[in-house]
Structure formats: structure tokens, C-alpha cells
Amino acid sequence: MILKWFDERLEIKKFKDKYLTKTFPTHPSFLLGEIALFSFITLIITGIFLGFLYEPSSKMVSLFGAMVPSAYASVVRIDLLPMGMLIRGIHHWSAMIMIAAILAHLMRIYFTSSYRKPREINWLIGLGLWSVTMLAAFTGYLLPFSNFSVTATSIAYYITKSVPWIGDWISRLLFAGDFPSSGTVPRFFFMHVMLIPILLLGLIGLHIVILVKQKHTEPLSNKNKKEAEGGRRLIGIPIWPEQGVISVSFFFFLLFLVVLIATYIPLNPIETYGPPSPGTPVMRPDWYFLIVYGFLKLVPGDLSFSILGGKITPETIGGIIFPTLTILVFALIPFLDRRKDPQNYIENPLRRPFMTSFGIGGGVFLCMLVVAGYIDVLHIVPATMTIYIIIASLAAWSISYTLLRLYNKK
Amino acid sequence: MVDKNTGDKEEKTGITRRKFTLGVILASVAGAFGSLLALLKVLSPEKKGGGGYVSTIKPGDKLVYAKGGKQGDFIKVSSLNIGDAVLAYPAGKASNPANIVQLIKLKESTFKPPTHINLTGDGLVAYSAICTHLGCIVSWVRNQQSPDTSFTECFCHDSIFDPLRGAKVLSGPAPIPLAQIGIKVEGDGTLVFTSGFTGPIGPQV
CATH class of the missing domain: 1.20.5 (Single alpha-helices involved in coiled-coils or other helix-helix interfaces)
Structure with a gap:
């Protein structure tokens, strides 16, 4: 009845017939991108809750008799609300899961060579989504304004400042002056709740529209089936109801898992870190920043020089040049690994010795940098660690390459 | 056409x-x-007064505890044993983060150049507590067996500084040593600054 009322005005049925009957090829690994999307939805919902209660200001206020920044005080008050700490935990956990899902999704695309023509554009948008999500996580770090937040952001401030030529200007733009200053928290709040989510929504929309336009790559098993049938249509299940039901129930299952994890493993206990104070806690950033963190530990301190008036310091190398190069390598992959005919099936990674072994070597390299973040615990000297990293990644690359070549000879 | x-x-x-x-x-x-x-x-926004860390310590400023239960109290020489270190501010100037120093008690005879020996007093030496790498506040790693081999470490990226040799960088990413600042013991056992910093303080970017 109500549906009919809407249908007469909006022609829902036409829309349904046109779009919701689209075919969605099935493979469990195709759900990785959905995990990222669903985490983003959870982040928005919990973020709205937190946004109502958070105060974006570092002005000092009294909390239980002590003078603390009002941002910190408001987060302590959120934690004291019924389920307040849980909502904050779900928000933090969802962010971690979102980045993990993005990386897993990226690996899936890489190893099945789904980035190839015609999907280069979506590969680049995906890399953009990854970078912007990292930015979202980073701006979120500062907001509770605990000792941990302030130390972490201060490190990022000096890394931003170390950009050659324009570092001073960029850091003042992002941090609203020197850090710490009263402008930083409001500006980070604005970026975290407005600018970055809008950017993410736009990029996600574009990512999905392009996916619908170009259609999904199909599992290899479809290829034989299709050749037998002589058909050219995608083989899979329609978006509505089959895929829709899977996705919706999958979303609620994920939500259940996140709530469960957040209930038992609280994150970022700001009451333990306390408000900003002299003295730096022994701390490590969340895992997704450990790659850069590990790299920063390895760059020798005396490695500093200038080119054309721009100063290159160890922080520039570790915090700016290295991440930029990493993203650049990712961005170049579809343009180096080219092929004329369109790629419509996911490829078997075992049949692509060069790219697969390159991916494994690169993956080991990045994982070893995470290990480098722990050299103080492992009691390894930075120079030794650097050698370990080079050996491990080269070994992983050459061994996997040799093995894959042998496998393909058989 | x-x-x-x-x-x-x-x-x-x-x-x-x-x-x-x-x-x-x-x-x-x-x-x-x-x-x-x-x-x-x-x-x-425009930079205010050059930016970065600008210390406002003047000779004659007294040293007070920067944190802990005795925060703001004068530091007495008698309260420090060999191998101890505390974070200190000049009295009344704690609002400027550039002013924080690490006050270390070791054996006077063990100080070697490039430590400015004329700026130490009674085994006490003071360095800027702001890591020259990315601006974290450094910590003191006390060696319980032989306290005189304790050292300064920044826990952010593991830069290690040698307190006996002018806070020279022993390992890690810090580009330059922590700057030293002169101190001396007054008649009543309190401590005063006697100079400014010997070099640049804070991150070198």
C-alpha cells in the first residue's frame, strides 16, 4: 500500500528492475570490501553519539578538582556514561577493523590481478580511500587530548614540519598554528567529523559506481561454466534479494563481533594515560602506523642534507618520503603490469610467479618494519635490524619466486 | 566561412x-x-615569535620539580642519590614547555668532554629534556646494579643519550645531543641555573 504510493511517484519498481537485479558474482573473498564499508557505517553511527557529547577545546576546566583540558574532561565523562566506554571502544575497534579490511581487500585485488585494465581507476581510488582512512584515524588520535594523544600528535607535527620547502606552512595549516596551541583541537575535530567523512563518502560512492559500471571480476570457476554455456553474462546472484540478505545479515554479524570484542578488550584507556603532562609514556601507535613508526626508528639520526634550499632530515625520509614512495609503488602497479585484453576473471596467484612473489617480498618488508617498531623490546640495534629486514624481504621474494616457477613447470 | x-x-x-x-x-x-x-x-595562521622552542630560563632561576607529588617544590641536593634523575622547571616558568630540563645526579669525576664540566656542580648535570628527534620528553633509565651507568632514553623512537658525555647520541634517530644548561648548588641545598642552554633545543626541523 505505502510502497504503491511511493512507486507511483518515484517509480521504484523501474529502479529495482534496472539496478537491484544486477548480478553479483560470489566468492568469500569478495566480502572484504564490504567489511570496510560496514565498519565505516558503524563508525558514523558511533561517531554521531560521541559527537553529541564531545567538547572540541583544549581550554582548561576543572574535573573532580583537577584542572584538565575540556576535551579530555568530556571524554572522561563519556566513559562514565552507561555504555559510554563501550561506544567509544566500538568506534576505535571499527577504525582498526576498517583499515585491516581495506588492506585485506587490497591484497585480494593485488594477488588476483583484478587491478588490471579496465579497473586501474578504481585501484587508484582504493589507494585514496586507504590514505584518507589513515588520515581519519590520525586526526581521531588527538581528540581525547590525553598524554598519549598529545605526544603522538606532537610527533606527527614535527614530521609534517619536516616536509621540505612547504613543511612550515602545511603544519600551520593542519595544526592551526604551532602545536600545542589552542587552535589545533577545533581544527582536528572539524577535519575528523566533517571534511574527512565527506571525502570518504564521496570516494566510496565513486568506488561503488565504477564497480557497478565495470562489473565485478568473476571467480575462475565461472570461466569454464560460461564457455560450456556459451553465454557472456555474469554468473552470480542478484543484488536483491539474495546478495542483499547476505550483506545485511553479514553487517549485523560484524556488528555483533565488534561489540563483543569492544566489551572484553577496551582500547585507549585515557584515564590511564592521564591528561597531558611532562614525561612521555612508553607507547606505540595503533598497529597500522607501526610501519612508519618502525621506519622512523631505523633512519640514522645524522642522515640530513639539503637540496635546492629544502632540508631533508631523518624525519622527512621516514615520515614523508617513505610513505609517499610506498603509495607510489602501489599506484604504479596497474600501469606497469599491463595487458591489452580486459581482465574479467580473478587470476590464480600461483600462476603469476613474478607478481605474486613481488607481493610476498613487499609484504614481508612491511611486516618486518612493524617488527622494527619493537626493537627496544627485542634488544636489537637499528643497523642490525635494517640488515635483517633487507635479508628477510629479499629471501621471501626469491624463495617464493623459485618455488612458484617450479610449481608452474610441473 | x-x-x-x-x-x-x-x-x-x-x-x-x-x-x-x-x-x-x-x-x-x-x-x-x-x-x-x-x-x-x-x-x-602566522607564526608567533619565530615558533619552535624558545627557553625563558635566566641565570638565578631556582629548579623545582616538574611532576609527581612534589611538583612545584624546590629541588634539594640532598634528595638525589647517585643514579637518580628528575624532571625540573625553573620556578614560576613552568608554562613554557621549552623550559623543561632533566636534572641528573652522577659522580662528578666521571663526567668527560664534551660535557661542559664548568656547568656541572657536585655531580649534578642538567640537560634539556626535549628529545631533539620529534620533541618527546626523555626518560631516565636507571641501572639498579651500577647506578653510574644509567642513561637517558626517549621512549618514542628509542634515542639513547650519554649523560656522562654531553648527552651525546649513543643510538637511535636523534640528530644532535640534548643541550646542557649550567646549574649550581646554593648554600641552603637548593639549585639554581647559572647559564642558558649550550645549544639548540627541541626537534631540529
């Missing part, structure tokens, strides 16, 4: 209507965005 496809009349200048319109659109878009660039200047 009339273009068959567009019906444009080509004037003597050789510019078609289409080209002209396109040019006007591009110029207006470029002009609009160009003027928006000016906003970037407004968004990025």
Missing part, C-alpha cells in the same frame, strides 16, 4: 564562437579557483 558541423562563423581573427566560449569558461574557472588560493593564506 561557415563551419559545417557547428555552424560557427569564423571571423577574421580565426577564433570560432565555440573556442571563445570555452576560453571564457576556462578563464572564469581558473580565476575563481585562483582567488580561492588566497584563502589558504588565511587558514594558515
